[in-house]
Amino acid sequence: MKLSELGDLYSTLLEAAVDAIITIDEQGFITSFNSAAERLFGYSRDEVVGRKVNLLMPPDTAARHDRYLQNYLSTRKPRVIGIGREVEGQHRNGSRIPLHFSVGEAVHEGKRTFIGICHDLSKYREIVEQLEETEQRYRDIVESQKQLICRVDSQLRITFANASFSQVIGVQHDALMGLPLTEIADDDEHRLGHLLAGMFRAHGNLNEVNIKVTMKSRDSGALVDWSFKRVDGAGDPQEPELQGFGIDISQQEAALQQALYLRNHDYLTGFLNMRAFSSAMKAWIEPRRRYALLHLACGRFEMINRQYGYDAGDNVIVEAAKRIRLTLIRPNLCARTGSDMLVVIGVRDNEEAHDTALQLVQSLERPYRVNGSSLRLDVVCGIALYPADSASQETLQNMASSAARDARDHGATAAYFDADYHEDLKKQMEIEQGLKEALDNQDIEVYLQPKIGLDDHTVHSYEALVRWQHPERGFISPADFIPIAERSALGQKLDRYVLNIAAQLIARCRHQSRPVPVIAVNVTARHFSDLALPEYLEQLMRRYKFPPESLQLEITEGMVMQMRQTTTQVMERLRTLGIQVSIDDFGTGYSSLSYLSHLLVDELKIDKVFIDDLQSERGATLVRSVIAIAKANNLRITAEGIETAAQARILRGMDCDMGQGYFFARPKPGHEVLGLSS
Template sequence: MRNSNQKKPPSFARWVYGGVLATTLLFVTVLWFSFMQSIEERSERSALYARMIEGMVTRTLEGLEVSLVSLSDDLIDGDLRPGHTQRIRDKALKILKFAPQLRQIVVVKGDKTLADTHTDSPYNINLNILGLDRSVRSSYSLGLIVGNSLKGRFLPPEGTFPDEASLRELIPIAIETRSPQGERLLIIATFNPSYLTRYIGDLELEKSDSVYLTDVDGNVLLQQGLFGPNRQYVIPHLKAILSEGADEHRINNSFGAIPLNTTAIRLLTKYPLTVAIVVDHKDSFSLWLQQKHSLLLILLVAVLILIGGALFVVRNGRRAIEMKAEVALLSEVVEHSPTVIVITNPDGVIEYVNECFETVTGYHKHEVIGRTPRVLKSGETSDIEYINMWKTLTAGQTWQGEFHNKHKDGSLYWERSSIGPLINEAGEITHYIALKQPITAEKKAQEKLRLASAVFSVAAEAIMVTDAQNRIQMVNESFEQITGYSEAEVLGKTPAILKSGHHTPDFYQAIYLKLEESRTWEGEVWNQRKNGEVYPQWLTISSRFNPAGELEGYVALFSDITQRKHDEAIIIHQANYDTLTGLCNRHLFEDRLKQALALSDRSQTKTALLFIDLDRFKYVNDTFGHFAGDQLLKEVAERITSCIRKSDTVARLGGDEFAVVIPELARVSAIEGIAQKILQSLVKPYRLGKNEAYISCSIGIAIYPDNGSDSERLLLNADNAMYKAKQRGRNTREYFNQQLNEDSKRRSLLEQDLYKALERDQFYLLYQPIWSVDGSRIESVEALIRWQHPTRGMVSPNDFIPIAEESVLIHSIGKWVIQEACRFARQLSDSYANAPKVSMNISSSQFRRGNVAAQLTDELTALKLKGSALVVEITESILLLDEQKIFQQLESIVSMGTDIAVDDFGTGYSSLSYLKKYPVQRLKIDKSFIDDLESNQDTQSLVSGMISLADSLSLKTVVEGVETQGQLDLLKQFGSPMIQGYLLARPMTGDMLLTLLKNRTTTAVEK
């Protein structure tokens, strides 16, 4: 029995060893076929990429061809002169703007370059080396020619060659055409190969793969990947595909059964170019190992288990029971493994899950066995990922990735999976094994870490992290930008490296005490940059603790507030000081004035307020421009400041108004000296560029507490005193008194009544005739406004017109005057064939608004009245404005047939040049020249000169204020002016004027 038993084990061993060997050979065969399948997939992918690159190149060249053909059409439609070639260049520049794959476009006639987008002064290029004449042309395209690949960024000039050391490359592409004279024209564009290189680089090519773009002769235009050896496989295969007439070709080069490389060639349909991809299989084995490492590991483990098991069975059959126990133990390990294990059949139906699966998913085994893993789908993982996974698995490869799955209770969780196929001896997939590990917590931690890192990196504030000993552990980029220190320079050091020396040790001690109390501190600190610059920063420090509650260190956040403090200073200055003169503005002035009044109350002294308004400043602005006006205001500010004490305050209240506060006056008489000093200083000449200007000022003076108990009343009273100084002739000072207060109140009440006068129909017009010098004919009548107040009686225009002009009322009143005057002119035209014109006064404020011509047009149209029935009287001040808007209005008025008359001529500041510039037809000599006409020889000469001047300019003259026969007789000697005055007729109502005209007409008929 022993001998027979001793012979059985060797025979059994042979069977076991044979089985192990066969299994190993089967594994090796499966792996060999898997390896060959991997090579075939890589070869097929190269053919696919060749078609993709061919399509990309074809589409790109089609777009370029259309652009060059369009440029060719425009080229042959012109005469090739500089203007035409410039337009061609402009269009080429637009093509370059929308074609990033192009660098340069040139147009060549013969050997001469006509246009070049690279330069405004085109140079002849070296055509001989471009290879355009030797290029094969396709009959399918519109004539696109592809030349040789060159080094450099732009086409080489004539007589030069490409820079072989250049990192740039270009491919010349051209369109050939003929000019109307039959001359050969060539449009050449330089194609940027890097445009295709980037596209090829985005493809999933291996490092050992080579991509070639060649012409049909095999000349390489573009090469990507390995250089040199692989190109030898392209040319023979290219000749083969051309001889066969095929579009593509793929061939393997092998050494026996071992593949060396695969060459895939694809011809471009429309262009004489080819795309070739050479796949070098030297690294295919390593790539295959990377793809199949899990499967190989499983097979290796399986082989080792088989061998170990065979050895175990053969050498010690008695350990079979122990082996069974070990298998049971392994089963228990799998069942109770902390890793989720799922086994499915080839259709993906679950056949086994372990206990960890139940714990992670919430499903019991009986609920999922017989179902597919789709029961866990959450919808968060895209279908494309599942499709790619099954492609990998059905190809016999192991797939690794992440799933966003759903628990039985509906909650979502992340898991990392490794799924591999089990393949039987026949090469069929029998099962899939999935090993899964929940990573939800890991995902959340990674996301928090990513967000924290992103915030730390991009934070605008500097962040500094220290340990418990206050040594710097970490800083962000903002810290480096603000302090100038790099992270390497400050790691391990304390924040003391940033100290500026501006703070005492007590300051820092207080910070640490605050951190101990409340674990945070915030405030402003002055620190020093690496370059020594001291700057302010807003600093926030927080203590950080470990889970045990022990101090771990500090986190400091700070920002550079230099600009903010600068802006605050600017804002404070702008809020309190005038930007032009640098003086106190109204806001700071009011504060200084209140302080001065309070100081006067404490010291029992007086405070003086001087309100200063410049005389004729508007004239300077209008004559020399606003820039000159600003210069003058600056110098005025300096002169006033030089006239007062350092303790006094000078302010610019706005425009050309200034104020001076003089506190703690021991003697009121001292004000007089200051006022006179200011008057004398401001009257001196001002040099404004090349011009010289002269102004003066009017000063109103109010004393606290005599002339007001608060700052508002004191300012108002000083303002009233200033207006009194204006009325006294300007360039003087005036003290506030009770009479001024009463005048101010009366003026205020009059203004209030004026607002109601128009709506209550309290205005009416009188008409004063303007006669011919012999008194035989009324040439025109002047409309004069009057105000009949119900309690005040007749209010003089001299009282209410200035108030109306200072407010917006002048526009409403002026419009009413235009309407009433036009109605009366219509009435005169209806009554008399040669009716006198109606003359109306229009203020400069109405012209500034810009609607005078429009108002007249509306009235003339509504009343069907001719413009020749009216005369518009303006003052000389309007001519001084020199504004285009006013000039246009006057032109429009004259175009209606209406005359323009300059009222009060000779009393203003206008120059005679304005009489030529503006469309004026009449001059009205002011009454002030007529009052002493009989007794003053100089006045007679002046009036005679003005009438002669008007005659020489073909202007009509009206003399106002003629009240005596002697005045009229003298005027007759000077010429034939028109006469207006009480001697011939006073202002009268419209009815009285109609009666006067009727009586004169009757008298004339009787004669």
């Protein structure tokens, strides 16, 4: 072939190439620039030939290129030549282009020419970015994936391997050539060699093999997902080869294993989570054996988290899990749910289950070192027995939880499941759920009961009382559902519900030109100690435009005795707003009467239990004393639960200000008591 024909062939190949091909001389000047390069960089061939190749590089790379080139020419130590790498080019418009760049070197008549091949990675990068947006958790894994490419002959010797293959295996490219692929595969069962050899057999029907193999590498090993296909040999069509495309999935596999582990396990303790625990129980429990499910309820974690931080709380949980493992030397299943732990063990009898429960509680209650302090957990254990209590695993878990609450309620270290207690607990939970729905649906009615002046028999104010007619259970007494609300987060919600209804009633009286009533609302201890309460009351006054003296709050004597700094701040703020406060059920908390002089309250309400005993000498003396001290502190006094004319007469003679009870009026719906039209 003539030299001119070779030149034409070379030019044709350059123009046909999909990738940008650029040649430069020893000074870095561009000598050729194919059509793909024109499309990639936005320059025409005429604009760049004869100019420095730095033109196609970002400024930070361009500034170093000449130095790199001169270093190579003087030392002949390549840094880029023969090694593909990812770099950035610069488009004519200034935008950066992600490239896979490889450089070759040619010498002709003593002159060196460097040939650069630039493969546009823009679409690849776009795909990676899309994957990052949709699956951020696996971003590092996706970015690190590089395809391994190799060819092997009929002896399974490597005839070709790309740079990624060499990098993953940790063997130089030249050393790989001729090396049997099976020698660098950690394949004890020889599956890889057997399958690949079968593809070379004349009558074999294997056209493709997909296999995951751990390849020996400079690290511990790389798990590669291989796909092999038959191809014609490079030199002789009669000598077929196998071409393998492999993806290093070591990181994906590790991530999947970790994800699978976290799907079934608690990340702190290594115990099973509840879903996996329930599934494991089904496979682990044998119908003819006895088992105990122990529910370890660990208190005080909220205090530790609040005072020392969540990291300290996590450390305590980890230590608690270690103690459980050390205490249980027999086979078991363990799970964590919040701050509580569940343990299933095989037992001979009830006594063995109880002994194990005590051992676990004793171990968990030993002191923990937290930031230099010694702290103890408050632990109780509930015990449910399989199959004696139930053969249903879900039911058994509920029973163990119920038994733990039973133990805590009765001050015991451990308790067996008790059907009566569980039924009562179930009823309370149903009431709690029903109350939540009733508040959401505004099914709780607010009744009013008047407070009557004992001297003039006129209505001075009203107390708001709640009534609940359950659609299935019928009437539920406030004595049943209010304590449940106070023990849960519903206490504050119920308070605000009643306060809002009371504010509406007062506003309706003003709009209908009715006398503006004074309505007292009972407030739970947790709500009254909330600094947000005064702000909520201000919002009600602005929304419904009622005077502050028309709304009163009633708190229990026990709340006063446990008064904290926040409660005092709330009382001071209420005083500033002009909202009065009464102490309800006075006398049941055994408080010191002298304490009254320090309180920012306006009224005392004597509890019904003392009114019932009013006609005895002892009862009369107690009530007379309370009234005298209240008067000395300029407090109004209201007697609750008056049911007879004799009680009203005696109290009037003792100079009691007001009375409340069935003798005067039973509670009725608020709009009816106030004479409001609908």
